[in-house]
Amino acid sequence: MTDHFIEDKTTKVNVNLETIGERVDFNDLKSGGFIKQRQKDLFTVRLRCPGGRMETKKLVEISKIADKYSKKGVVHFSFRQSLEILYVDYKEFRNIVSELEKIGQKVASCGPRVRVPTACGGCEYNPNGLTDTQGMAEMVDQKFFGTPTPHKFKTSFSGCPIDCSRTKEMDFGFQGIVEPVWEDPLCTGCTICSEACKEDAIVSDPDTGKPIFDPKKCIFCGDCIRACPTEAWKAKRYGHIVRIGGKHGRHPMESIEVSTFLPDDKVADAIQKTVEWYNANGKRGERIGNTIKRVGIQKYLDFMEPVFKHGSPVNYLAPGV
Amino acid sequence: MGEVKANAHLDLRGVMCPINFVKAKLKLETLEAGEVLELVLDSGEPIQNVPKSIKEEGHKILEVKKEGEHFRLKIQKG
Numbered sequence: 390m391t392d393h394f395i396e397d398k399t400t401k402v403n404v405n406l407e408t409i410g411e412r413v414d415f416n417d418l419k420s421g422g423f424i425k426q427r428q429k430d431l432f433t434v435r436l437r438c439p440g441g442r443m444e445t446k447k448l449v450e451i452s453k454i455a456d457k458y459s460k461k462g463v464v465h466f467s468f469r470q471s472l473e474i475l476y477v478d479y480k481e482f483r484n485i486v487s488e489l490e491k492i493g494q495k496v497a498s499c500g501p502r503v504r505v506p507t508a509c510g511g512c513e514y515n516p517n518g519l520t521d522t523q524g525m526a527e528m529v530d531q532k533f534f535g536t537p538t539p540h541k542f543k544t545s546f547s548g549c550p551i552d553c554s555r556t557k558e559m560d561f562g563f564q565g566i567v568e569p570v571w572e573d574p575l576c577t578g579c580t581i582c583s584e585a586c587k588e589d590a591i592v593s594d595p596d597t598g599k600p601i602f603d604p605k606k607c608i609f610c611g612d613c614i615r616a617c618p619t620e621a622w623k624a625k626r627y628g629h630i631v632r633i634g635g636k637h638g639r640h641p642m643e644s645i646e647v648s649t650f651l652p653d654d655k656v657a658d659a660i661q662k663t664v665e666w667y668n669a670n671g672k673r674g675e676r677i678g679n680t681i682k683r684v685g686i687q688k689y690l691d692f693m694e695p696v697f698k699h700g701s702p703v704n705y706l707a708p709g710v
Numbered sequence: 711m712g713e714v715k716a717n718a719h720l721d722l723r724g725v726m727c728p729i730n731f732v733k734a735k736l737k738l739e740t741l742e743a744g745e746v747l748e749l750v751l752d753s754g755e756p757i758q759n760v761p762k763s764i765k766e767e768g769h770k771i772l773e774v775k776k777e778g779e780h781f782r783l784k785i786q787k788g
């Protein structure tokens with residue numbers, strides 16, 4: 390594997406450690422954030438931006454630093470929502486890191502460890518959002534960022550089944566869901582919910598206009614709840630669909646669903662225990678999806694049972710009525 | 711539920727999302743709290759989106775009637 394990464398020997402980066410100085414934490418440097426470019430002596434400095442969110446005041450300061458250190462005066466928004474300062478001379482690592490530190494901005498990681506989580510807007514401001522994806526990404530970044538694993542370990546949070554942050558393609562992904570329940574006495578038979586449901590999980594009774602619900606088709610998006618004028622459809626509970634073993638790259642893999650309606654306060658436990666399992670079972674350089682293929686999903690599920698028992702099984706069907 | 715008398719009417723058939731919602735919102739702004747707007751909306755996207763946005767803005771949907779390919783709604787300003 391060709392890692393374009395400072396610790397990788399194959400790329401033959403001659404970094405003179407003395408010129409960089411002692412103030413840079415070399416463990417930090419190794420755990421990533423500095424990616425060698427094609428151009429001699431120049432590196433990309435990748436910033437740690439969980440969920441892709443940043444205060445505007447910080448962004449202003451970062452743009453000043455980027456303007457000062459990027460030899461070409463450019464940044465790039467990475468595919469995983471981090472801001473990258475391009476064309477930075479390695480001899481200036483010490484200075485750029487300390488200037489970034491002063492404004493509270495950390496450098497990201499790469500290599501075999503837990504990466505910065507990505508997240509969509511979620512329930513704070515997106516009308517479809519069901520979970521606080523940004524809060525979750527922040528929490529996971531605080532607790533797990535940089536934890537060593539056999540290979541990279543990417544997490545993400547989507548606020549609803551539209552899944553803008555692609556939890557199906559992550560090593561470990563969390564997607565918001567809501568369970569709809571219906572109360573007959575409040576229903577006026579207006580038929581809006583059957584129009585609102587894009588999954589054909591609701592059809593209207595031809596006589597009364599009231600919903601006939603097919604739980605097998607429901608993906609827990611909550612459109613019916615938002616559309617119902619009388620609150621006859623209500624939210625019973627919110628949680629996450631948990632997916633494991635997805636990845637991108639040369640050989641993409643789709644993840645496997647391992648839990649539904651996992652509550653917010655069990656997300657950290659789920660990651661903690663999954664990383665523990667991965668470190669115990671994964672071979673060096675093996676993504677967790679391949680570990681699961683090799684070892685068997687049941688072994689993983691047995692190990693996770695103390696956490697996943699707080700959610701519902703993957704084939705859970707909403708009673709609806 | 712009995713017939714609610716409307717103070718204003720707006721036919722939004724053929725008006726796309728989100729312009730239909732914006733028009734409904736502007737119309738509601740001309741009314742006093744408690745007054746009623748009658749809206750006609752197409753099925754499909756308009757009926758999927760407009761009622762939920764109206765609810766989110768704090769108005770009350772009093773009546774919904776399906777009339778073929780469209781819906782007639784009575785909305786009380788919140």
Ligand code: HEM
Nearest residue numbers: 466467468469470509517547549550551552553554555556
């Ligand atoms: C100006 C830029 C963008 C806008 C305005 C935008 C807007 C949206 C909207 C409104 C949806 C929901 C669609 C729906 O209701 O089905 C959506 C879904 C999505 N977006 Fe974006 N988006 C933008 C950029 C991106 C980018 C850069 C990515 C990926 C890198 C992305 C990935 C996705 C994915 C994966 C979905 C889920 C789509 C699906 O239903 O299959 N979007 N986007």
Ligand code: HEM
Nearest residue numbers: 391392393394421422424468469498499500636637638639
């Ligand atoms: C400094 C940080 C990073 C380094 C050194 C790095 C390096 C690498 C390397 C060596 C591979 C393996 C290539 C292969 O096996 O074909 C790879 C794959 C990949 N990288 Fe990165 N990467 C970093 C960060 C990121 C980030 C932030 C993203 C965000 C989008 C990303 C997205 C990918 C993707 C999608 C693949 C394909 C493999 C997969 O995910 O399954 N990488 N990267």
Ligand code: SF4
Nearest residue numbers: 509515518548549553
């Ligand atoms: S996944 Fe849902 S909540 Fe998140 S941005 Fe997409 S539509 Fe909004």
Ligand code: SF4
Nearest residue numbers: 586607608610611613
């Ligand atoms: S929650 Fe289920 S029933 Fe309601 S709109 Fe979404 S898919 Fe349809």
Ligand code: SF4
Nearest residue numbers: 576577579580582617
């Ligand atoms: S939208 Fe609400 S009131 Fe109308 S039919 Fe459905 S459940 Fe009944």
